[in-house]
Amino acid sequence: MKEIEVVDDFEADFANLARLAAAGSIEDMRLYLAKLVRKYRAGRPQFSSKLDQLLKTSQIRASGPSVMRRAPATSEAVTLLPQDQDSRQSLVRVFDDRDGLAAPILPAALAKQIDDIVSERKERAKLAAHGIRPTRSAILVGPPGVGKTLSARYIATQINKPLWVLDLTTVMSSLLGKTGNNLRLVFESAKQNEAVLLLDEVDSIAKRRSDDSDVGELKRLVTAILQEVDNWPDSGLLLAATNHPELIDPALWRRFDAILRFDVSDREGVALAIGRFLDRDAQQFGPWINLMASSLMGQSLSDVERAILTMRRNALIHQIPPARLAVDLAIRHAGELDKNARRDLAISLAKEGAMSHNQISELTGVARDTLRKYAGPSPLKGRGHKKE
Ligand SMILES: Nc1ncnc2c1ncn2[C@@H]1O[C@H](COP(=O)(O)OP(=O)(O)OP(=O)(O)O)[C@@H](O)[C@H]1O
Numbered sequence: 001m002k003e004i005e006v007v008d009d010f011e012a013d014f015a016n017l018a019r020l021a022a023a024g025s026i027e028d029m030r031l032y033l034a035k036l037v038r039k040y041r042a043g044r045p046q047f048s049s050k051l052d053q054l055l056k057t058s059q060i061r062a063s064g065p066s067v068m069r070r071a072p073a074t075s076e077a078v079t080l081l082p083q084d085q086d087s088r089q090s091l092v093r094v095f096d097d098r099d100g101l102a103a104p105i106l107p108a109a110l111a112k113q114i115d116d117i118v119s120e121r122k123e124r125a126k127l128a129a130h131g132i133r134p135t136r137s138a139i140l141v142g143p144p145g146v147g148k149t150l151s152a153r154y155i156a157t158q159i160n161k162p163l164w165v166l167d168l169t170t171v172m173s174s175l176l177g178k179t180g181n182n183l184r185l186v187f188e189s190a191k192q193n194e195a196v197l198l199l200d201e202v203d204s205i206a207k208r209r210s211d212d213s214d215v216g217e218l219k220r221l222v223t224a225i226l227q228e229v230d231n232w233p234d235s236g237l238l239l240a241a242t243n244h245p246e247l248i249d250p251a252l253w254r255r256f257d258a259i260l261r262f263d264v265s266d267r268e269g270v271a272l273a274i275g276r277f278l279d280r281d282a283q284q285f286g287p288w289i290n291l292m293a294s295s296l297m298g299q300s301l302s303d304v305e306r307a308i309l310t311m312r313r314n315a316l317i318h319q320i321p322p323a324r325l326a327v328d329l330a331i332r333h334a335g336e337l338d339k340n341a342r343r344d345l346a347i348s349l350a351k352e353g354a355m356s357h358n359q360i361s362e363l364t365g366v367a368r369d370t371l372r373k374y375a376g377p378s379p380l381k382g383r384g385h386k387k388e
């Protein structure tokens with residue numbers, strides 16, 4: 001490479017990088033840098049290897065657009081993510097958790113549905129030999145924070161793919177005319193890459209349809225999605241998630257091969273999740289996990305996670321004893337629980353002996369007789385928490 005050509009090239013490359021930086025498109029910058037590593041490998045080996053090192057040591061973590069993590073910077077097989085033609089922004093978020101993601105905590109029946117989808121993928125050839133198609137699409141339904149996105153990520157890791165997430169709320173907020181093109185682009189690209197594609201907040205189309213003046217355009221959009229779902233190949237997996245199944249167009253609903261229904265966890269699930277979220281503090285909080293589970297019944301595991309992290313911070317920074325934190329948690333949440341859960345909580349509190357039966361009864365409305373029956377006589381006559 002002649003020196004003058006190299007300088008020209010550097011200028012052009014620099015300008016391209018600046019353009020990508022200005023568009024805020026980190027994954028594009030990384031892809032471009034990976035290209036430069038190859039381009040300059042022969043002519044400028046030191047520069048090329050420096051760039052290569054840089055790329056490798058600054059891998060993007062799970063929630064980032066991390067295609068580069070799987071495809072080494074120097075590999076030719078770099079996946080090109082679909083982008084908005086004008087802004088050059090990536091239209092999908094990528095989760096790549098293939099270096100390890102614990103299975104979500106779910107009721108056995110739902111976990112089995114998920115395992116079946118995964119097994120069908122793995123046995124695709126066997127199914128095909130009998131003329132049977134695997135489950136190609138599934139809709140994940142349930143309230144916020146119960147593990148829908150997490151399960152989609154888990155499914156993707158199990159079939160050794162990154163997860164592409166297309167957030168329909170974001171796409172819908174752009175110009176409608178463009179939405180159609182962008183949608184087609186994402187579907188095309190997902191099909192080519194045999195990706196696991198998650199249409200997040202798929203109900204946002206319906207919401208827009210009911211309160212938007214541009215009804216014709218939206219109808220076309222729904223039709224486009226319906227066609228895409230129909231034409232989705234066996235080689236990819238199409239997932240959709242929603243908190244509002246009632247808003248989904250019945251025609252769209254019908255097209256999904258499987259329906260995965262999520263809900264808040266039962267007590268056992270909450271206790272399991274608490275153990276997981278406590279992580280290295282599990283031993284310290286061990287005796288209180290049951291009480292904590294009783295207090296947090298009915299909450300999403302996302303809320304449970306937040307509560308547990310707050311407790312761990314308080315235990316560490318303010319040196320508050322776990323017993324005290326657990327009892328405070330119970331006091332805060334007693335009012336939100338239904339009758340059965342309140343009774344559970346009252347009995348747990350009584351068994352822990354952290355408060356007198358009188359106090360527990362006041363807090364939970366559960367009769368002292370009930371407490372005595374299930375937890376034995378009150379250990380405390382006085383007030384306040386038991387001493388550590
Ligand atoms: N079933 C679960 N098992 C383990 N962790 C969970 C589960 N559900 C929620 N969590 C925790 O809460 C976080 C948020 O959950 P997630 O994003 O999957 O919720 P979601 O159902 O997709 O909610 P939304 O409808 O708001 O998108 C997870 O990353 C995880 O840490």
Ligand SMILES: [Mg+2]
Binds near residue numbers: 150
């Ligand atoms: Mg989600």
